[in-house]
Amino acid sequence: MRASLPWFSRNVIALSAVALSVGVLAACSSSGSSSSSSSTSPSASASASSSANTTPISIGASLSLTGDFSADGLAYQKGYTLWAKDVNAAGGIMGRQVKLTILNDASSPNQVVTNYQTLINTDHVDLTFGPFSSLLTTPASAVAARSGYAFIEGAGGAPTVFQTPQNEADHNVFDVSLPVADEIMPFVNYIASLPASQRPKTAAYPMAQDPFADPPVQLAQQKLQALGVKTVYSNIFPAEPSSYTPQADNVAGKAPDVVVLGSTDVPTVAAFMKAFETNHYTPKWFVAAAGPDQGAAFITAVGAGNADGMMVPNGWYPGYNNAQSQKMVNEYVAQYGGTTSDVNADVAEAYSVGQVAEQAIVATGGTDNAKIIAYLHSGVTLNTVQGPVKFDSLGENGASAAFMFQWQDKGTKFTQVLPTGAQGSVTIIQKSPWATS
């Protein structure tokens, strides 16, 4: 007989514990041991003009091939793979082919640590490349620092990545992309350039709890407040609430002129856009820290009509006027299909990581991580598909330029709009009404 109350009570308590912890369990388990290894086979022969060492250069990386960051992680995988393929097709680096080993961290900060320990201590890779997101880069870079590895990455731009005790001691982190803290400054500068009568009066700053999303939004809030833009909403919400609707309704109820959303992904932006639409509220300017930069993936989720006028900061876009970038975009389309708008910034970031490593290996004559760290801190300027890279003492890219991009032409064109005087910038537009308005 199983219906007696004591049995039931015990099981309710047990199940309560399961309910409270299963989210954590699921996350941990989903990030567990499933790993995939993709290798670029060293098929081409070594260049005759290089040194006698033709051993493949083994490079290890952990990427979020499943889990919350999987869309970005898979794009990163394509970027790393595309770079390795290009290098190997050209005869390798100094005659040595590149062999990539990519493990799946399932978007888990715990699994990413395990993966880099495996890559360094078991696989003994020559070099490590970074994972996706600041959230995972911080713990991963600490593992690399303990073993004296340079940690070249493209998606860990949050201040928390560079301000760890390990990096301040070992200086082993090198982010080839735009530091995130300043990335919304082009928009702030644009507002400052407007005549006072045309400036927005109010602004809202909803932020997902994330080291990548919050710092640029908080800096933008501080600067816009100094310009006289009144803050009507500023709150940090958990990255995965039951629903974004209450927060979004709260913002819509205050009808600010500007919304600067500290988002980490497409679903967060999509939820706020949908809630604003059903509230018949359209901000004049809508900036999201991440999401609209995801190209076709963003349009699929929100619809082209609604995307019109959405803005996102970044350091690169498929139309970037750079020969290396255009070559990479064409190769991407040839290999993976789709159109140029399908190539999101993750691919360029990952490709740039490879390019920086390649130039460091050539300059130092091998894969000695100590020499590579010293070289990258020497003040040298390197070339990538994202433009010039020059590292400061903490490994941030001081040569990168911040741009603001916007969906225009009814969501069919993703284009650079800020800084207004920069080459390639077109006229910024205010957010268009929602498709159902």
Next chain:
Amino acid sequence: MAREISQAIVDGILIGGVYALMAAGLTLIFGVLDIINIAQGVLVILGAYLSYSLSTKAHIDLFVGLLITIPVMFIIGVVIHWAFIRRLRGTERTAMTLLVTYAVALIIEGILYKLYGANDVSLTASYTGTSVHVFGFYLPWIYVYGFILAVVLVVAIYALLYRTRFGRSVRATMQDETAARLVGIDVNRVAALTFGIGVAVTAAGGMVFGATNAFNPNSGYDLISRLLAIIILGGLGSIGGALAASVFMLVVESVVTIWSPNWAIAVFYAALVVVLLVKPTGFLGRKEVRAQ
């Protein structure tokens, strides 16, 4: 402030309807089979993807599409039971179902990744971006329809359980499996059909979830802990309890969001603990459900 609280309560009620749709199948399956279906979150996403395919490939309206997705999900549920669940026996059966259903979740997630990729998608229709203005509040039509659908499904499942011969078999199995066997009930068949119905109901939850959120194959894992909390608070096995608990939990979370969105989730689970301390069987515990 009064307006903000009112808005939060309205939001909580409407979002609670969506969560009730997602939790109904979970509580039904536990009530009858003592199975903690960890795959429920992924099944919600599977339901959303089925609606997505019908909507984008065959241009079938989301609600009309349920006439197809519900039977399909029923078959999937029966197959899952036949392939994975029915073999589990013995005293560790309930614990084993945790592992087995988690494996099912991983399999389904892998298939969805293969078929649809990792990018987020969402369900769109003429009513997913529109709203009705009532007493100063904009009520999104999709949430209104979702809430009505939740109530209709709760009533339908009650009718199935308490007004049909099959329902009597289900309740007999819930009360005492051995005795049910002795009076001639095919317990295995009842179990398979019940699992199928539980999964079929999830098709509706998946459709409304997908119409209110962008989703990818991994989105289900964020749901399962909340769904488990809801069915425990509502009373394990109680469909009506799941609806009441969903609304209660989401209203609490929405109201707390006004002051501190970051504390809202903590309060969500704190509410579960507090209610269980006062009433360990939840709003409508299985003992009460079985006594109905």
